[in-house]
Amino acid sequence: MKILIFGAGAVGLGLAGCIIKAGHHPDIIAREDTVIRLDQDGLIRSGILGADRFSSFNAFSDIKYIKDRTPYDYILVCTKSNDSLSAARAISRFPEIFSSKTCIVLCQNGWGNREIFLQHFPSPGIYNARIITGFSRPEKYHVKITVHVQPVHLGSLDHSDCKELESLCSAINQGGLACELTETIEKDLWAKMLFNCSLNPLGAIFDVPYGKLGESENCRKIMKEIIHEVFQVMEKAGYSTHWESSNEYFSFLIHRLIPDAARHESSTLQDIRAKKKTEINALTGAVVKLGDEHRIHTPTNLILYQMIRFMEEQYMAR
Numbered sequence: 001m002k003i004l005i006f007g008a009g010a011v012g013l014g015l016a017g018c019i020i021k022a023g024h025h026p027d028i029i030a031r032e033d034t035v036i037r038l039d040q041d042g043l044i045r046s047g048i049l050g051a052d053r054f055s056s057f058n059a060f061s062d063i064k065y066i067k068d069r070t071p072y073d074y075i076l077v078c079t080k081s082n083d084s085l086s087a088a089r090a091i092s093r094f095p096e097i098f099s100s101k102t103c104i105v106l107c108q109n110g111w112g113n114r115e116i117f118l119q120h121f122p123s124p125g126i127y128n129a130r131i132i133t134g135f136s137r138p139e140k141y142h143v144k145i146t147v148h149v150q151p152v153h154l155g156s157l158d159h160s161d162c163k164e165l166e167s168l169c170s171a172i173n174q175g176g177l178a179c180e181l182t183e184t185i186e187k188d189l190w191a192k193m194l195f196n197c198s199l200n201p202l203g204a205i206f207d208v209p210y211g212k213l214g215e216s217e218n219c220r221k222i223m224k225e226i227i228h229e230v231f232q233v234m235e236k237a238g239y240s241t242h243w244e245s246s247n248e249y250f251s252f253l254i255h256r257l258i259p260d261a262a263r264h265e266s267s268t269l270q271d272i273r274a275k276k277k278t279e280i281n282a283l284t285g286a287v288v289k290l291g292d293e294h295r296i297h298t299p300t301n302l303i304l305y306q307m308i309r310f311m312e313e314q315y316m317a318r
Contacts, residue, residue, distance in 0.1 A: 001167055003027070004075045004097065006087055008034050008059070010135035010267075011107055012078030013143035017045040018175025020054040027072075029090075032061040037141040047145035049176040063094045071099040074168050076129075077117075081110040081282035084117065092120040103164055105129050105154065109267065110282025111193055111290075114157060123158045127165060130155075130188035132195065132257075133177060134264040149260045151178035155185030190234055190241040194249055195257060196283045197230055198223045200268040201304040204278070204311070207269065211262025214254055224250050225300040233287050236294040268308065275315040280308040 001024050005016050008030030019026050020043070030038065043054040060066055075098060079087045084106075091097070091104075098104070104121060106113045107129040117126050130153040134146035152172055154165045160183040172179035182188060199210050202219055206212070213219040224246075231246040243249040271278040284305040291298040 001074065001171065002070070002072045003168075004029065004063075004072045005078055006075060006091060007078035007080075007083070008038070008140075009078060009080065010137040010143055010270075011131065012076070013043060013137060013141075014045075014133065014135040014145060014177075015076060015078060015107060015172065016057060017043060017049075017052065017054060017143060018172045018177050020056050021045075021052065021176060022171040022174035024171055025056045025058070027066055028057055028059045029063060030059055030061065034140040035059045035061050037139065041139075041141045044139070044142040045145070046142065048148065049145055063090065063097065066097075069094060069096045071102050072097055073102065075102060075104045076107050077104065077113075078107045080277070081108050081113055081279045082277055084108065084113045084282075088117045088120045098125070100125065101164070103127055103168070105165070105168070107131060108282075109192070109196055109279050111189065111286040112282055124156075126158070127154060127156050127162065128185050128189060129153065130182075130185060130192050132192060132261075134261060136265075136270060145177075147261050147264050148177055149257060151180045153180055153182045153185060153188045155182040155188070157186055157189075184242075186239060187241045190239055191243075191249075193234075193283065193287070194227060194230055194241065195253070196266075197287055197301065198226050198253060199258075200266040201280065201284055201308050203266040204268040204272045205304070205307055209263050209265045210258050214258035214262070220254065222300065223253070226304070227253070229291070229296070229298040229301050230287050233291045233294065233296050233298060236296050237290050272308075272311055277316065278308060278312060280305060280312075284308070 003026040005012050005026050006029045038059040045052045105127045132149040136144045162181050169179045227250050228246045268278045284301045287301045288298050
């Protein structure tokens with residue numbers, strides 16, 4: 001398989017490790033300083049899948065430096081959601097690297113990334129991945145996998161038949177992370193939105209892992225309101241997920257998901273600590289925006305969104 005991984009943050013390196021472990025040799029697009037460290041030290045993977053050092057890959061700071069620019073079978077977009085537009089533009093500048101058979105797989109948090117890519121690529125070739133795995137990046141060349149709550153799901157919002165993703169799914173499985181194809185990726189993405197919106201802003205604001213939020217009666221009350229608002233917006237916008245009601249999902253979150261991911265710290269918290277721009281616009285911000293479009297009041301999500309934006313402002317303006 002010919003695979004391009006666009007973005008070498010924690011998710012990108014995590015998926016790259018699986019693909020390399022399965023015997024493939026991906027190309028990785030990363031920032032210049034990350035490329036230097038990957039070239040020097042290889043890709044280190046640690047955590048629940050054990051310790052590995054990989055070197056069977058090529059890292060570049062720009063697609064223009066790739067010599068073999070024939071079409072890829074898969075292009076995995078692993079940037080932050082706030083970089084979706086720049087990623088789509090960067091990839092589209094090199095039409096020789098994709099064909100009608102190339103699968104562009106969006107491995108990102110949030111809602112709205114597909115709409116950005118649709119501005120540059122035809123919808124049949126765009127796919128989504130739902131990932132509920134704890135990835136962190138202690139060093140630019142080192143990914144640590146702390147928890148794998150549910151299998152990675154791969155699918156399309158455009159059509160149900162995703163046989164073209166079978167080889168990628170197999171590689172991720174062989175690399176250590178359970179992965180499945182699904183015909184219900186929309187439901188999965190909204191399930192991930194519910195998970196992220198419930199936990200990410202609160203974990204970042206209070207500087208705690210998921211388990212601490214679940215232990216607090218006060219935080220549980222806030223999470224219940226968040227979930228209620230997300231359900232209202234989701235249903236009014238014509239979308240659905242795997243649970244019939246907000247109360248049903250809340251129970252699943254408290255009794256199943258949080259215990260499994262109790263020690264994990266959200267990507268939003270990791271970004272705040274690193275003084276980076278968070279993905280809050282594509283998470284809580286997307287819920288608020290969709291709520292405004294459909295005249296659904298989302299006061300709890302709005303307050304949390306504004307709090308995270310304030311936290312960002314304190315270091316982004318410096």
